[in-house]
Amino acid sequence: MKDFTLFTLRNLHLLATTYIGESENKTVFFFSLLNDKVSVRDLESGNQWKKRFKDVMPEGKKFTSYPAVKIGRFGTDKEFKGKGFGTFAMNAIKGKFVENAPTGARYLTVDAYRNSIAFYEKCGFIFLTNQDKDDDTRQMYFDLLNFV
DSSP: OOOOEEEEEEOTTSSOEEEEEEETTEEEEEEEEEEEEEEGGGSSOHHHHHHHHTTTSOTTOOOSEEEEEEEEEEEEOGGGTTTTHHHHHHHHHHHHHHHSOSSOOOEEEEEEEGGGHHHHHHTTOEESOSTTTTSSEEEEEEEGGGGO
16 A cells, blocks of 8 residues: 555534545545444344343443444545555554554444445444345444454
């Protein structure tokens, strides 16, 4: 991969931070990050939550939600699509929260557009629920412990 300069744009409403990756004065990729949570009530039933998450949470800890970071927007310039830059950017996001975490976050979440689902699956994201299977976007998550 080429050298990148990563610019940060702060949202005036303090809801999200946008990052822009440039190389040789060209925008290659961008993404926005904001706080989120993975909540028990987002799933069909508490039993599904227990099956999916009981083995990854510390013994005796029972929360109604777990800290997450949502990818609000994520994109690669058309000129650079299919060349690995999106995966590079996604791995940079994962690394940021595993190695230099400014706060605790166990999961990355995204509301994936249908035409982007294959990319997120390739990056290790899985569906949070089946309730949205007919919607234009699907809720997906990635367990950051899987990046370690």
